[in-house]
Amino acid sequence: MRIVVGMSGGVDSSVAALLLKRAGHEVIGVFMNNWEEEDENGVCTSERDWADVRAVCARIGIPYYSVNFAKEYYERVFTHFLDEYRRGRTPNPDVLCNREIKFSAFLRFAEELGADKLATGHFARIGEANGEYALLRAADENKDQTYFLYQIGQEALSMAMFPVGGLTKPEIRAIAREAGLPVSDKKDSTGVCFIGERNFKKFLSGYLPAQPGDMVTPEGKVVGRHDGLMYYTLGQRRGLGIGGSGDGRRWFVVGKDIANNRLIVQQGEDSPLLYSAACEIEDLRWLAGHAPAADGEEFACMARLRHRQPLQAARAVIHGDRARITFDTPQRAITPGQATVLYQGELCLGGGTVDTAGSAGGRSYRG
């Protein structure tokens, strides 16, 4: 089989390519450069990564290419990312990036190269359920990345391969080391995919105008000033700069009053306003291509509201293009704009974007 491997310059995708090559496939390594900008220190990480991809491919003995989807990334991912921040929400660009770039634009590029499959170094597995392709959680529960992949759909699943999804991180590093790959001990990358680790406030300020305003308690008492609502997210503690006031406990963001440009803050990690046992999600996406249950029919599942969060027992009811998720245990800082991903056993069903936390039509943090 001819297989295109999306290579980031990291250990996971490098080992993915290695394993496919060993299995006798015709492997082509392709590096994507989707963000042409240095970080605040003038460092261009992608140069370093591209160099690593070349070194790894040379070591494995496969051809390699570099493609640039910066335009697509900006138009299909980054624009939406900024729009969400303008709305006072907290988007997850990597979820969109997988759907729009890696498993869309990049997938088409692979097909143009005559690829039968597109492989990546994601921690996830592909299986089958009811005659359809299914996305399954990774063998390494600690590294599972299905949270970022829940929007990709059947077509992508039919073409995708995740060669390292059945391995643990230590196993992957061991394989890389034995094979003499130059990236065997390279640190895992973090930060927004393709953009990298940034001083978030500084980074955002370069794209969105800041509108300072008051920080107020739920009772309306002004306790400080904020630099712009988009710089804060629900449940956030650091960066408020109002320590020492009040009863001395830590302050957390518990809401955003968009209409009045006020950030609502409260003291204490146990603030009831930070917890909610339910949420409404929108923009539903199901990996099977169709909903897991009929409209209005409640079903049990497990869910997570953020990457690496332990799965939470929940019940879901779909109604049209939205769904209501109720958790057995109240969840901390359910944040509009973030993804809620549902599971049943090893199977990742899909999910949606949090619109509001709490009861429908009741208190929300949209403002």
Next chain:
RNA sequence: UGGGGCGUGGCCAAGCGGUAAGGCACGAGACUUUGACUCUCGCACUCGCAGGUUCGACCCCUGCCGCCCCAG
């Protein structure tokens, strides 16, 4: 300008003769393909200022400065 109290790092706050607790904030790491949370370190050669007593003072004495309260 009679009486009483107070002044410790950005904020709050222990210490009350033996060589500056703690919390919040902040900074740096760790964790992490979002944003966060969390964790671990770090953070006053100095205690409003100036003198004095003492082997030794943030803690005792004197003066000054600045707040607060009660009286008038």
